[in-house]
Amino acid sequence: MGRWQPDARARLQEAALALYGERGYEATTVAEIAERAGLTKRTFFRYFTDKREVLFWGSELLEQQMVAAIEAAPASASALGMIGAALDAAAVRFEEVREFAGPRHRIITSSPELQERELIKAASLAAAMARALRARRFGDTAAVLAAHTGTTVMHVAFEQWVEDPNQTAFQQIARDALAQLREIASTG
Amino acid sequence: MGRWQPDARARLQEAALALYGERGYEATTVAEIAERAGLTKRTFFRYFTDKREVLFWGSELLEQQMVAAIEAAPASASALGMIGAALDAAAVRFEEVREFAGPRHRIITSSPELQERELIKAASLAAAMARALRARRFGDTAAVLAAHTGTTVMHVAFEQWVEDPNQTAFQQIARDALAQLREIASTG
DNA sequence: ACAAGTGATGTCACCTGGTGCCATCACCAT
DNA sequence: ATGGTGATGGCACCAGGTGACATCACTTGT
Numbered sequence: 001m002g003r004w005q006p007d008a009r010a011r012l013q014e015a016a017l018a019l020y021g022e023r024g025y026e027a028t029t030v031a032e033i034a035e036r037a038g039l040t041k042r043t044f045f046r047y048f049t050d051k052r053e054v055l056f057w058g059s060e061l062l063e064q065q066m067v068a069a070i071e072a073a074p075a076s077a078s079a080l081g082m083i084g085a086a087l088d089a090a091a092v093r094f095e096e097v098r099e100f101a102g103p104r105h106r107i108i109t110s111s112p113e114l115q116e117r118e119l120i121k122a123a124s125l126a127a128a129m130a131r132a133l134r135a136r137r138f139g140d141t142a143a144v145l146a147a148h149t150g151t152t153v154m155h156v157a158f159e160q161w162v163e164d165p166n167q168t169a170f171q172q173i174a175r176d177a178l179a180q181l182r183e184i185a186s187t188g
Numbered sequence: 189m190g191r192w193q194p195d196a197r198a199r200l201q202e203a204a205l206a207l208y209g210e211r212g213y214e215a216t217t218v219a220e221i222a223e224r225a226g227l228t229k230r231t232f233f234r235y236f237t238d239k240r241e242v243l244f245w246g247s248e249l250l251e252q253q254m255v256a257a258i259e260a261a262p263a264s265a266s267a268l269g270m271i272g273a274a275l276d277a278a279a280v281r282f283e284e285v286r287e288f289a290g291p292r293h294r295i296i297t298s299s300p301e302l303q304e305r306e307l308i309k310a311a312s313l314a315a316a317m318a319r320a321l322r323a324r325r326f327g328d329t330a331a332v333l334a335a336h337t338g339t340t341v342m343h344v345a346f347e348q349w350v351e352d353p354n355q356t357a358f359q360q361i362a363r364d365a366l367a368q369l370r371e372i373a374s375t376g
Numbered sequence: 377a378c379a380a381g382t383g384a385t386g387t388c389a390c391c392t393g394g395t396g397c398c399a400t401c402a403c404c405a406t
Numbered sequence: 407a408t409g410g411t412g413a414t415g416g417c418a419c420c421a422g423g424t425g426a427c428a429t430c431a432c433t434t435g436t
Binding site: 078079080112115116117119120122123141142144145146148149152153155156177180181182183184185186 | 266267268300303304305307308310311329330332333334336337340341343344365368369370371372373374375
């Protein structure tokens with residue numbers, strides 16, 4: 001056994017998720033989170049750049065996997081086809097963390113500050129996918145539009161998925177949403 | 189003449205825009221902004237809820253005008269057609285403030301904190317447009333997707349517009365972008 | 377004309393998020 | 407033993423943000 005309790009980061013995440021859920025995000029203090037994890041405020045800020053970031057650890061991984069899906073898509077695929085592949089990749093990740101998705105989503109929804117952070121993560125994801133699409137030889141505007149469309153579809157699908165009593169697979173919900181988008185874009 | 193200098197809000201906005209531009213957003217203190225406007229930190233926070241909001245005054249107006257455009261669109265229009273009408277309305281507003289658009293945009297681009305705020309304003313706008321589309325009898329998912337697509341197109345067009353040496357009209361750039369979206373959504 | 381009221385501002389104390397700097401302390405390599 | 411090394415604690419400090427109260431010029435009712 002090491003000289004400190006292991007997994008300080010994970011302990012901080014758990015403590016934060018619990019306290020944010022119990023008292024609300026704003027009513028929770030960083031000092032309280034740290035104390036619950038057996039650490040100090042100062043140490044909290046060594047693991048997370050701010051009070052919000054503790055809820056968004058792992059978003060780079062999702063980004064990487066979705067980008068990888070675009071890079072691996074067949075050359076014959078359209079821009080939105082590649083976005084579909086990226087959404088399939090996201091589905092895998094989401095199903096892995098389904099257990100925490102609900103509480104985490106409710107916390108984020110309850111705080112504008114946290115929604116802002118979620119939005120900028122989505123924007124970062126969109127930018128990464130846009131770069132990947134450009135690398136697949138799509139035009140600049142087309143790449144950006146398709147990428148942002150992808151995150152929009154992802155969010156719409158996510159909200160349906162996280163509140164779905166039937167536990168429908170994310171992949172299916174996302175595919176339906178993407179199909180609906182194609183429909184409204186081509187109609188009229 | 190009143191007992192206080194008039195237009196406190198406008199003075200604070202000007203001071204903030206100037207200081208953010210000169211020293212950068214993070215290096216500027218609310219107390220400095222207030223001092224430059226001949227006021228106090230406390231008064232700044234009576235006009236703006238936080239240090240970021242001073243750059244986003246008037247976003248509700250844009251929202252209202254775009255929503256109004258959707259409400260006024262012909263019943264025969266498609267969802268994206270109504271979004272197009274909303275973008276035309278946005279174009280009017282943007283041309284009015286073209287003078288400040290460039291500096292303001294550069295400041296926002298330079299700070300993640302400000303980008304977060306801009307993103308949540310866009311999300312609010314999208315939600316408002318989605319409500320308007322639902323009122324026009326579009327389905328839930330279609331309304332949300334079309335609305336978010338609209339803000340995406342708006343942002344893509346805005347970036348091209350604000351940096352365009354030819355001063356092309358926003359309306360034209362936005363219409364082109366929307367047409368491109370329709371293309372990528374229908375191809376493949 | 378005088379008193380009471382009103383509304384924008386100032387003042388002050390305070391809390392919390394966030395950071396820089398240095399101390400500590402267990403373990404590890406030589 | 408001796409000297410790193412790396413995660414942590416402690417402390418001082420700044421800035422954003424808020425609540426409570428004071429001020430002060432002008433307005434309104436009588």
